[in-house]
Amino acid sequence: MRKVTELDKNWIFVKGVKGIAEARVAEGVLVSLPHTWNAADGQDGGNDYYRGTCWYRLALQRPELKDGERAYLEFDGAAMTADVYLNGEKLAHHEGGYSRFRVDITEKLIETGNELMVAVDNSDNSRVYPQKADFTFYGGLYRMVRLVIVPKAHFSMDYYGGNGIKVTPVVTLAENGEETASAVVTVEIWAEGSAEYVTVTVADETKQAAVTDGYAKVEFHLEAVHLWDGVEDPYLYTARAELESGDAVEVRFGCRSFRIDPQEGFFLNGRSYPLRGVSRHQDRKGAGNALTPAMHQEDMDIVKEIGANTLRLAHYQHAQEFYDLCDENGIIVWAEIPYITMHMNGGKENTLSQMRELIIQNYNHPSIICWGLSNEITAASAVNEELLENHRELNDLCHELDKTRKTVMADVFMLEIDSPMLEIPDINSYNLYFGWYLGEMKQTDEFFDEYHSAYPERCIGFSEYGADANPAYHSAKPDRGDYTEEYQCIYHEHMLRMIEERPWLWATHVWNLFDFAADGRDEGGKHGENQKGLVTIDRKTKKDAFYLYKAYWSRENFIHICGRRYVDRTEEVTKIKVYSNQPSVALYVDGIFVEEQKGSRVFEFEIPISGSHKVAAQAGEYRDEIIVKKADEINKEYLFVKEGDIVNWFDKEDFHEDCYSVGDTLGEIAKSPEANAIVQKLTAKATASRGDVAESVKDNPALQRMMQRMTLQSMLKQAGDVIKPEEIKALNDALQRIKKVTD
Ligand code: GCB
Numbered sequence: 103m104r105k106v107t108e109l110d111k112n113w114i115f116v117k118g119v120k121g122i123a124e125a126r127v128a129e130g131v132l133v134s135l136p137h138t139w140n141a142a143d144g145q146d147g148g149n150d151y152y153r154g155t156c157w158y159r160l161a162l163q164r165p166e167l168k169d170g171e172r173a174y175l176e177f178d179g180a181a182m183t184a185d186v187y188l189n190g191e192k193l194a195h196h197e198g199g200y201s202r203f204r205v206d207i208t209e210k211l212i213e214t215g216n217e218l219m220v221a222v223d224n225s226d227n228s229r230v231y232p233q234k235a236d237f238t239f240y241g242g243l244y245r246m247v248r249l250v251i252v253p254k255a256h257f258s259m260d261y262y263g264g265n266g267i268k269v270t271p272v273v274t275l276a277e278n279g280e281e282t283a284s285a286v287v288t289v290e291i292w293a294e295g296s297a298e299y300v301t302v303t304v305a306d307e308t309k310q311a312a313v314t315d316g317y318a319k320v321e322f323h324l325e326a327v328h329l330w331d332g333v334e335d336p337y338l339y340t341a342r343a344e345l346e347s348g349d350a351v352e353v354r355f356g357c358r359s360f361r362i363d364p365q366e367g368f369f370l371n372g373r374s375y376p377l378r379g380v381s382r383h384q385d386r387k388g389a390g391n392a393l394t395p396a397m398h399q400e401d402m403d404i405v406k407e408i409g410a411n412t413l414r415l416a417h418y419q420h421a422q423e424f425y426d427l428c429d430e431n432g433i434i435v436w437a438e439i440p441y442i443t444m445h446m447n448g449g450k451e452n453t454l455s456q457m458r459e460l461i462i463q464n465y466n467h468p469s470i471i472c473w474g475l476s477n478e479i480t481a482a483s484a485v486n487e488e489l490l491e492n493h494r495e496l497n498d499l500c501h502e503l504d505k506t507r508k509t510v511m512a513d514v515f516m517l518e519i520d521s522p523m524l525e526i527p528d529i530n531s532y533n534l535y536f537g538w539y540l541g542e543m544k545q546t547d548e549f550f551d552e553y554h555s556a557y558p559e560r561c562i563g564f565s566e567y568g569a570d571a572n573p574a575y576h577s578a579k580p581d582r583g584d585y586t587e588e589y590q591c592i593y594h595e596h597m598l599r600m601i602e603e604r605p606w607l608w609a610t611h612v613w614n615l616f617d618f619a620a621d622g623r624d625e626g627g628k629h630g631e632n633q634k635g636l637v638t639i640d641r642k643t644k645k646d647a648f649y650l651y652k653a654y655w656s657r658e659n660f661i662h663i664c665g666r667r668y669v670d671r672t673e674e675v676t677k678i679k680v681y682s683n684q685p686s687v688a689l690y691v692d693g694i695f696v697e698e699q700k701g702s703r704v705f706e707f708e709i710p711i712s713g714s715h716k717v718a719a720q721a722g723e724y725r726d727e728i729i730v731k732k733a734d735e736i737n738k739e740y741l742f743v744k745e746g747d748i749v750n751w752f753d754k755e756d757f758h759e760d761c762y763s764v765g766d767t768l769g770e771i772a773k774s775p776e777a778n779a780i781v782q783k784l785t786a787k788a789t790a791s792r793g794d795v796a797e798s799v800k801d802n803p804a805l806q807r808m809m810q811r812m813t814l815q816s817m818l819k820q821a822g823d824v825i826k827p828e829e830i831k832a833l834n835d836a837l838q839r840i841k842k843v844t845d
Pocket of ligand 1: 235236237417477478533566613632634
C-alpha cells in the first residue's frame with residue numbers, strides 16, 4: 103500500500119532572500135498551500151509584480167519506512183523553477199512551472215528535525231518558457247505538495263512525473279448490422295524496485311502479467327463498450343493495477359474515437375461533432391493561480407452553463423483536477439506547453455521536457471485530443487531553420503509518446519499561410535483579432551476562405567478570437583476599441599455567424615471564457631487585466647456576450663436581456679437586445695405588451711424612452727427584466743474615453759463624404775498621392791511603435807494586402823498612445839480637404 107499525505111499546512115514563506123543560509127533562519131510568514139506570492143501584485147498591473155526567488159520551509163516529520171519503502175516528495179506545480187533541499191542538501195532542480203515532479207528523499211531523511219526547503223523562482227531567464235506572453239507569470243508552490251510512501255517495488259515514480267500506467271483504448275465503432283462498438287484496451291505499466299508480476303483489472307476482468315525489466319503489457323477486449331461520448335455521455339472506465347508488493351495505481355480512461363476532416367470538421371465516435379468552445383487560463387481575482395478544488399469546479403460549472411463542448415487549456419499544463427473535470431463532463435480538450443510568442447535560442451530542451459511531462463502525465467485523459475506545440479511563436483521570432491527544427495522535434499516527440507492524438511499549433515495572424523511552419527503539425531489553427539486589434543471583423547471570414555480554398559486538404563481551426571469589454575462601459579454606438587459590453591456583443595455575433603457558415607473549422611475557441619491577469623496591460627479602465635473574458639476575473643459578472651454563446655450552444659432554456667448595466671440612455675429610441683435559445687420572444691415595457699418576435703438566438707427591439715422603464719422579455723415560462731432610464735447627458739462612468747478626449751469627429755455636421763477621412767481604408771487613401779503623403783508620416787510613427795509588427799508587415803505580402811483593407815482609423819488605434827487623439831483629428835481635418843479620387 104502507498105501512503106499519501108498532503109503537505110498543505112505549516113509552511114514558512116520567505117520572500118526576496120536568495121541564499122539558503124539566510125532563508126533557513128529568516129522569520130518568514132506562515133502560509134498554507136496552494137500559495138502564490140503574486141496573488142495581489144500579479145493582478146494590479148504596472149509590470150512591477152515580484153519576480154525573483156522565494157523560499158518555502160517546512161519541518162518534516164520523518165515517516166516510518168519499513169521493508170525498503172521509499173519516500174517521495176510530489177510537487178504538482180512550482181512556478182517557474184524549483185530547487186528542493188532536505189537538511190541543507192540540494193536534491194533536485196526542476197524547470198517548468200506547470201507540471202508535476204517528484205523527488206526521492208529516502209536516503210536523506212534523518213531521525214528527527216528534518217527540514218525541507220524549496221527555493222522557487224519566477225524571475226526571467228533565457229531557458230525556461232514562458233518568458234514573453236500576455237499573462238502574469240505567478241510564482242509559488244501554487245498546487246499541492248505531497249509526501250508519498252511507496253513499497254520497495256512500486257509503480258514508476260521517477261519518470262517525468264507520470265504514474266507508471268498508460269491505458270490505450272482502440273475503439274472499433276459499430277458498423278452495419280452490429281449494434282455496439284468494441285474496444286481493445288492496452289494497459290502498460292512501468293515499475294521500479296524489482297516487481298515480478300502485475301495484476302490489472304479493467305471492467306470487472308482481472309489479468310496477471312509478468313513484469314520484465316520493469317515493464318508489462320496487458321490487453322483487454324471490451325465487447326459492447328460504453329463509449330466516452332462527449333458532453334452527451336462521458337462514461338469513464340477504471341483501470342487498476344497492483345504489484346505483488348501491494349503498490350496500486352488506479353486511473354480512469356474513456357473509450358472514444360475521433361477523426362478530423364478538412365471539409366467536414368471534427369467527428370466523435372463516428373458522428374459529426376463540431377467543436378465549439380472557449381479557452382481558459384488558471385487564475386482568478388484574489389487567488390492568483392493558487393486555485394482550490396472548489397474554484398476549479400466553479401469554472402467547470404460555468405463551462406457547462408455556457409454549453410461549450412471544447413476547451414483550449416491555454417497556455418501551459420493545467421491542474422490534474424481540471425483535466426479530470428473535463429473527462430467527467432465530456433469536454434474535448436486542447437492541451438499545450440508554454441512555448442509562446444518568442445523562440446529562445448537556449449530553450450529547446452525546455453520545450454521538449456515540458457512536452458514530455460505534459461504527455462506522460464496526461465496521457466490517460468480521454469478529454470484530450472491534441473497536443474499544442476506552440477502559440478503565436480512567430481509573433482516575435484522569424485521563421486528560420488532553428489525554429490522549424492524545434493517544432494519538428496516537438497512534433498516527433500509527441501508522435502513517439504502518443505500514437506493516438508494529433509499535434510496542433512496556434513498561429514499568429516501574420517504567419518503566412520504558405521509558411522513551412524504550417525506543414526509541421528498534423529492540424530492547424532489561427533488566432534485572429536480582426537475587428538479588435540486591427541482591421542474589420544469581416545477580414546476574419548476572408549482570411550479563412552482564402553486559407554480553405556488555398557489548402558482544401560488541410561484541417562484549420564480558429565484557436566483565438568475576442569474583444570475586450572469592461573462591464574462598466576456602454577454605448578448606443580458601440581465601436582471597435584471602446585471596451586463596451588455592446589461592442590463585445592456585436593463582435594461575437596459576427597464571429598458566430600462566420601463560424602456557422604464554415605462547418606469545416608475543426609474547432610473554435612473564444613479568447614477567453616474568463617478575464618485574466620496580464621501584468622503588462624493597463625487599458626480599458628483596468629490595470630493588469632486582459633478583459634476579453636465573457637465572465638469577469640472574479641467570476642461574479644457574466645457579460646452580455648456570455649449569453650449570446652449560451653443561446654447558440656446551451657440546451658438549458660433561458661432568456662437574457664442585454665444592457666442591464668447600461669441604465670442611463672440619452673437616445674430617444676433605444677435598442678433592446680435579447681439573447682435566448684427559445685423560438686420567440688415577447689417584449690413588455692412597464693407591463694404593457696409591445697411586440698413578439700420569432701427568430702433565433704438574437705432578438706432586437708427598439709423602444710422609445712422618456713423616463714424610467716421596466717423592460718421585460720418573455721419566452722414561455724422564461725422571463726428577464728431590466729431597468730432603463732432616459733438621461734439628458736451621457737453617463738461618464740460608461741465611457742472608456744472620458745471627457746476631453748476627442749471621440750466622435752465623424753458626427754460633425756460638416757462632414758464631407760466626397761473627401762477623404764480617417765474612416766477610409768488605406769487602399770482607398772493610396773489612390774490619392776496627396777492624401778497618401780500626409781498619411782504616410784503618421785502611419786510610419788504608428789508602426790514604428792510596434793517593432794515586431796512593422797518587421798512582419800515589411801516581409802509579408804499577405805499582411806500588406808490585408809492592411810490595404812483596414813481603415814486608417816483602425817490602424818492608428820493600434821498604435822495606442824503613440825498617436826494622440828489631437829493628431830488624428832488634425833489628420834482627419836487635412837484629409838477632409840482632399841477630394842476623393844474616383845476610379
Ligand atoms: C493572443 C495570445 C494570447 C493573448 C491574446 C490577446 O494571440 O495568444 O495569449 O492574451 O492574443 O488577448 O491579445
